[in-house]
Amino acid sequence: MGIYVHIPFCASFCTYCGFYSEVCRHQPAHSAYIEALKREIALRKDFFCSSGPVRTLYFGGGTPSLLAPELMADICDALRAGFDLSQLEEFTVEVNPEDVVSAGGDAMLEGFKKLGVNRISMGVQSFCDQHLRFMNRRHTAASAVDAFKKLRAAGFGNISIDLIFGFAGLTDAEWRSTLGQAVALGPEHISAYQMSLDPNSALADMAAAGKYAEPADESCAAQYAMLQECLERHGWHQxxxxxxxxxGFHSRHNSAYWTRRPYLGLGAAAHSFDGDALRSWNPASIEEYMKAPGVPEGSETLSASDIFNEQVMLGLRTVRGVERKTIEAAPYVKGRPLSETAAGMVAEGLLEESGSCYRIPRSRLFVCDSIIERLFTD
Ligand code: SF4
Structure with a gap:
């Protein structure tokens, strides 16, 4: 079981981002939000019933590294009072490089250590200043490198960095250079995302106004192949x-999402899942959230078909794949057993058998969505 805590504050907005967050560095506003969060923690302490201790804790955002160390400590005290954190395996906090190298960076990292944070996820996105400016990131390539070294010096032995590819203006040579810099730093974990047009982002507005055009699919696919080849060659396993x-350094927290284990999402815009069929979500507005923390804005009960589709989608996005018995137990789709469809897809090279699972060959992961939807039931 995992707990996610959403910190919906940023110092500025990144061009591509559609996550719910407000631009706010005002500490009294942060404190008021944390008070609401503590009320939600107290109200939802029975979320996991008696299912056992919490294994992973993840502070994401927004920008958790904007919070003062005493506010982080306050949240952790409340979490410890409400949940059994005695067997926590992974405690991740997302940070912005600029906050790590800022004047308050040392105190922040010291605070993290005291709280038991054992994994840092840092949004680097690129090691090219021109691209960082286009993304409206606060940091430079040099400050990202400095921040990484500072995290290491502070004793963090499990660091993840985020990178972005597949945007207009990124040449293959520049992408190769960013990958080379990432490899040289040697984080334990790397997440790499293709830039997309999130409807809530400034980038989507730019595209609608004709000021941005996405690169061709073939170019994004080529950069994805470079990513896979480069990281695999240097010892990072996809x-x-x-x-x-x-x-040994896969994200335990995110892996729980992909295997449909229960998680509790705390804070504005956070989603929760009971590990079976019930999902709920908090309002994506700090103002609305603070009126009634702990009262989800909405919920849905997944149908048997929704659950099956989710198992297939989440499973096939992982390199392990989805259990063959899950597919074999599925109902007929359009008058045909789904296992026959899957066998046909193996013959076409869209799926491969691996142990007890079907999985998508690595060379086809870039187009996984079009493959996965062929296995959806109605
Ligand atoms: S990418 Fe992160 S820092 Fe940038 S606006 Fe989104 S949440 Fe804030």
Missing amino acids: YEISNFARE
Whole structure:
């Protein structure tokens, strides 16, 4: 079981981002939000019933590294009072490089250590200043490198960095150079995402106004292949469409999402899942959230068909794949057993058998969505 805590504050907005967050560095506003979060924690302490201790904790955003260390400590005290964290295996905090190298960076990292944070996820996105400016990131390539070294010096032995490819203006040579810099730093984990037009992002507005055009699919596919080849060659194993890790350093928290284990999402816009069929979500507005923390804005009960489709989609996005028995137990689709469809897809080279699973060959992971939807039931 995992807990996700959403910190919906940023110092500025990144061009491509559609996550719910507000531009706010005002500490009284942060404190008021944390008070609401603590009320939600107290109200939802029975979310996991008696299913056992929490294994992973993840602070994401927004920008958790904007919070003052005492506010982070406050949240952790409340979490410890509400949940059994005695067997926590992974405690991740997302950070912005600029916050790590800022004047308050040392105190922040010291605070993280005291709280038991054992994994840092840092949004680097690129090691090219021109691209960082286009993305409206706060940091430079040099400050990202400095931040990484500072994290290491502070004793963090499990660091993940995020990178972005597949945007207009990124040449193959520049992408290769960013990958080379990532490899040289040697983080334990690398997540790499293709830039997309999130409807809530400034980039989508730019595209609608004719000021941005996405690169061709073939160019994005070529950069994805470069990513796979480069990281595999240097010892990072791909375990999901966007995620690569050194042996033993896969993200336990995110892996729980992909295997449909229960998680509790706390804070504005956070989603929760009971591990079976019930999902709920908090309002994507700090103002609305603070009116009634702990009262989800909505919920849905997944049908048997929704659950099956989710198992297939999440499973096939991982390198392990989806259990063959899951496909074999599925109902007929359009008058045909789904296992026959899957066997046909193996013959076409869209799926391969691996142990007890079907999986998508690595060379086809870039187009996995079109493959996965052929196995959806109605
Ligand atoms: S990418 Fe991160 S830092 Fe940038 S706007 Fe989105 S949440 Fe904020």
